[in-house]
Amino acid sequence: MSASPRTKPVPEPSEISLPFWEAARRGELRIQRCDDCGQRWWIPKAACPRCLSEAYRWERVSGRGTLYSWSAVHRPADPEAFGDEIPYLVAIVRLEEGPHMLTRMTACEPEDLVKDMPVEVVFEQASDEITLYKFRPAPGAGGGDPA
Amino acid sequence: MTDPARQPVVAGVYTTAMSRRSGRSGLSHALEALKGALDDAGMQLSDVQGLYPMVNQWPAGPASSNWYLHFSNWAGQLGIPIRWFTGGVNAAATGAPAILDAAAAIASGNIHTAAIVLGGAHPTRTDGRTAVWTRHGHEFTGWTGSYTAVQFALVARRHMLEYGTTPAQLAAPAAAIRSYGHVNPAAVMYGRGPVDVDTVLESRMVADPLRLLMCAQVNDGGGALIVTSAERARDLPDPAIRILGGADQLCYPAYAEAPLLEHPLGGPFPTGWVDDGFARAGVRREDLDFLSLYDGFAIWILTQLEMLGLCGAGEAGPFVESGALELDGRYPTCTDGGCMSFSHNGTPSLFRPIEAVRQLRGEVIDDCPDSESGVHTYDKTLCRRVRDPKIGLAMSMGPPTGGGNFVILARD
Numbered sequence: 163m164s165a166s167p168r169t170k171p172v173p174e175p176s177e178i179s180l181p182f183w184e185a186a187r188r189g190e191l192r193i194q195r196c197d198d199c200g201q202r203w204w205i206p207k208a209a210c211p212r213c214l215s216e217a218y219r220w221e222r223v224s225g226r227g228t229l230y231s232w233s234a235v236h237r238p239a240d241p242e243a244f245g246d247e248i249p250y251l252v253a254i255v256r257l258e259e260g261p262h263m264l265t266r267m268t269a270c271e272p273e274d275l276v277k278d279m280p281v282e283v284v285f286e287q288a289s290d291e292i293t294l295y296k297f298r299p300a301p302g303a304g305g306g307d308p309a
Numbered sequence: 310m311t312d313p314a315r316q317p318v319v320a321g322v323y324t325t326a327m328s329r330r331s332g333r334s335g336l337s338h339a340l341e342a343l344k345g346a347l348d349d350a351g352m353q354l355s356d357v358q359g360l361y362p363m364v365n366q367w368p369a370g371p372a373s374s375n376w377y378l379h380f381s382n383w384a385g386q387l388g389i390p391i392r393w394f395t396g397g398v399n400a401a402a403t404g405a406p407a408i409l410d411a412a413a414a415i416a417s418g419n420i421h422t423a424a425i426v427l428g429g430a431h432p433t434r435t436d437g438r439t440a441v442w443t444r445h446g447h448e449f450t451g452w453t454g455s456y457t458a459v460q461f462a463l464v465a466r467r468h469m470l471e472y473g474t475t476p477a478q479l480a481a482p483a484a485a486i487r488s489y490g491h492v493n494p495a496a497v498m499y500g501r502g503p504v505d506v507d508t509v510l511e512s513r514m515v516a517d518p519l520r521l522l523m524c525a526q527v528n529d530g531g532g533a534l535i536v537t538s539a540e541r542a543r544d545l546p547d548p549a550i551r552i553l554g555g556a557d558q559l560c561y562p563a564y565a566e567a568p569l570l571e572h573p574l575g576g577p578f579p580t581g582w583v584d585d586g587f588a589r590a591g592v593r594r595e596d597l598d599f600l601s602l603y604d605g606f607a608i609w610i611l612t613q614l615e616m617l618g619l620c621g622a623g624e625a626g627p628f629v630e631s632g633a634l635e636l637d638g639r640y641p642t643c644t645d646g647g648c649m650s651f652s653h654n655g656t657p658s659l660f661r662p663i664e665a666v667r668q669l670r671g672e673v674i675d676d677c678p679d680s681e682s683g684v685h686t687y688d689k690t691l692c693r694r695v696r697d698p699k700i701g702l703a704m705s706m707g708p709p710t711g712g713g714n715f716v717i718l719a720r721d
C-alpha cells in the first residue's frame with residue numbers, strides 16, 4: 163500500500179488525545195481508564211462517562227479483540243484521498259478490554275472476514291507525528307492468512 | 310393537562326420545487342418556504358414568535374462562515390423580533406425535535422406561534438466527492454475513510470451478522486420508498502421507477518452491504534411548517550393537525566464514535582424513551598395508520614422499526630420483506646418518496662413531518678387522474694394515498710443507532 167500522507171486525512175491530536183498518539187508512535191495501544199470506578203472507554207473524553215471523574219490514566223491494552231463489523235468501501239467520500247485503496251475495509255473492533263474502536267482491517271481480503279473473529283492491532287506510520295492503529299486477523303484465526 | 314386553547318397544532322406547511330440545479334441559495338429556498346407556509350396557515354410574518362431555522366449556508370456577510378452569526382442573523386433578515394430561539398442548531402433539530410419544542414413553548418404559553426424553516430442548495434459536484442455533509446473530519450473517523458454511508462454499512466453488517474438480515478431485506482424499504490417517489494410529481498426522482506428489490510440489488514456497491522439505491526440522493530430545495538395554538542388555528546381554512554407528542558434520545562456522538570447495536574458502555578440501548586413518547590401522546594402503536602420514517606439509508610428504516618417497537622428486535626428484515634411499508638401494507642412508509650426519492654437537500658429533517666401533515670389533511674398529489682380533487686385509485690402503480698389516515702408518526706434525522714426522535718400527529 164503506497165499511502166500518500168499528503169492527500170490522506172491525518173488525525174490532529176487534541177489536548178486530551180495527545181497521550182494516545184504518543185503511545186501509538188511507540189507501538190502501544192492505550193485507552194483511558196477511570197481511577198475511581200475502573201471504567202474503560204473509547205474515544206477519548208475529558209472525564210469518565212460512568213462516574214464523571216476527571217482522574218484517569220492511559221492504560222495499555224492488549225491490542226487483541228474481535229471483529230464486530232466491517233464494510234468494504236467501493237465508493238469513497240473523497241476519491242483523491244482513498245481512491246488508490248478501493249475496496250478498503252473499514253471495521254469496528256471490540257477490544258478484549260471492552261470498548262469498541264472504529265478502525266481499518268488490513269492484511270486480509272473481505273471474504274476472509276467472519277463475525278467476531280480474533281484480530282490484533284498493527285501500527286502504521288502516517289507522518290512524523292501520527293502512527294495509525296489498524297487491525298489484522300490474529301495468527302491462527304482461520305479464514306485469512308495474515309502472513 | 311394542556312389548556313385546550315393552547316393545544317399545539319400544525320397550521321401550515323410548504324415545500325419548494327425540488328431540483329438538481331436550482332441556481333438558488335439555501336436561504337432563497339427557505340424564504341420561499343416560510344412565506345408559503347404562512348400563506349397556507351393564513352398568517353403573516355408578524356405572527357411568528359419562535360423560529361427554528363436551518364440553511365446550508367448564509368450567502369452574505371460575516372454570517373456566511375460563522376454558524377452562530379448565521380443563526381442570529383435571522384431576526385435581522387426577517388425584520389421581526391424572535392422571542393423563542395432555542396433549537397435548530399443542527400439539521401437534526403429542525404425536524405421532529407423542533408416541532409416538540411415549539412409545541413411545548415406554545416402549550417406553556419411562552420409563545421403562540423413558531424415557524425420551522427429550512428433550505429439547502431448544493432451545486433452538483435464534478436470532483437467525484439460525495440455531498441459535503443457526508444464527510445466528517447473527526448479525529449478517529451476521518452483517517453479510516455469512513456463517512457455517513459460507511460457508518461450505516463457497519464450497522465447493516467452487524468444487523469446481518471446478529472439476525473440473519475439479507476441483502477434483499479435491506480433492499481425492500483428502498484424499493485417501497487422509491488416506488489412512492491415514482492408517482493409523486495413533486496419528488497426529484499418522479500417517474501424514475503417503479504423500483505423493485507432486484508433493481509436495488511443491481512445498483513452499484515457503495516459500502517458493502519449498502520448499494521447506491523439504498524442511499525439517499527442529493528438535491529436543492531426547502532420547506533417550512535407553522536406551529537400554533539388550537540385557539541389561533543380555529544378560523545383557518547385548512548383543518549389543523551394536532552401535535553400529540555413524541556420523544557428524542559441520543560446516546561453518543563454520531564460519526565465521531567463507532568455505531569454499535571449496543572450501548573458503548575455495555576448492555577442494550579435504553580428503549581423507555583419510545584414508550585414514554587407514545588404514552589405522552591396517548592397513542593398505542595396499533596393506532597398508527599402510516600409512518601414517515603427517516604430514510605437516509607435503507608438500514609435506518611429497519612433499525613427505526615425495531616427501535617419504535619413496531620416489530621421485535623432483529624425482526625425488521627422479514628417484516629419489511631413482507632410488504633409492510635407498501636400502500637396496502639400495515640405501515641405505508643415515506644409515502645412522498647422520502648430522502649431517497651422526494652428530497653434530501655442536506656437538511657431534510659422537516660420533510661418527514663410535512664408529508665405526515667399532508668397525508669392527514671388529504672393533500673396528496675400523485676398519478677391518480679383526479680388526485681388534485683382528492684380522488685384516489687389506491688392502485689400502487691399510480692397512487693400513494695393512505696386510506697383515511699387519522700394518526701401518523703414522523704421521525705427526523707438522528708444518530709445511526711441508540712436513539713432518534715419522533716412526533717405523532719393526528720387529525721380530528
Ligand SMILES: [Zn+2]
Pocket residue numbers: 196197198199200201210211212213214215
Ligand atoms: Zn469512573
